[in-house]
Amino acid sequence: MRRDFDPVEAERLLKGKKITAVKRRAKYIVIECDTSVGMLSHLGMTGSFRVEKAQLPYGKYDRAAVCLDKGEELRYADVRRFGYIYPITLPGQGLWPEELAGLGQEPLEKGFNAAYLLSRAQQRKTPVKIFIMDQAVVVGVGNIYANEALFAAKIDPRRAAGDLTAAEWKALAAEIRKTLRKSIRAGGSSIRNYRTVDGSEGAFQRSLNVYGKKAEPCPACGTKIETIRQGGRSTFFCPQCQCGKKVMKIRKTT
DNA sequence: ATATTCCCCTGGAAGC
């Protein structure tokens, strides 16, 4: 999927074309030009777009520029280079490019529900956290949101996906939606040097319950948050709230 | 087919 921006290919495909639509699917951005060609972009962790006068000097992290009319350029900047933009051909109006085939449900749209998750998780031994981060299952649930949603749903991230009950999937689906909506409202999470289009930090980071909170007290019960690695990613969870561990209470009898 | 590991890239944080 990832590919470097090729200016020659971009000019060959896009010269003289008009941008007719800008769409999103999962975390991908599709810029449609006259329906048959366009550009595919993913911001990765640190990518951003801006439109400015072509005579302005490029920034240190500018990776691609596309000439627009009125002396302006669409410029793509990306510090970490995890993101990209490149020209593609499109299958036609209203159709997604083949590069995006195989993506799972949009978490904020119909179709993402307990029944869907339950059926997709059948027999799967994959830990539930990895499962909900699987693009082929549901898109847009990154590491932060997977951690937070599992905490909110009180589910152990290590459990096999196939073992979750319908009631648990219902709770988890609801918490994934709530977590994403809340974050979108807050303008994102601003991990490290990420910024929104206007350069401000997202405020969601301030409402994180477990992500990045290693050894800090759980906001619900005070137990120390634990961290493990799953699929090369950090997982944070409350061993009390999410694992059903009972704290032994000793009481005096007379 | 499913599961796990590694890699990309960079700058900020932590360690020496």
Add this chain to the structure above:
DNA sequence: TGCTTCCAGGGGAATA
């Protein structure tokens, strides 16, 4: 102070 090492992330490729 300055240098080195480690780490984070989305997503895909390679490996088991």
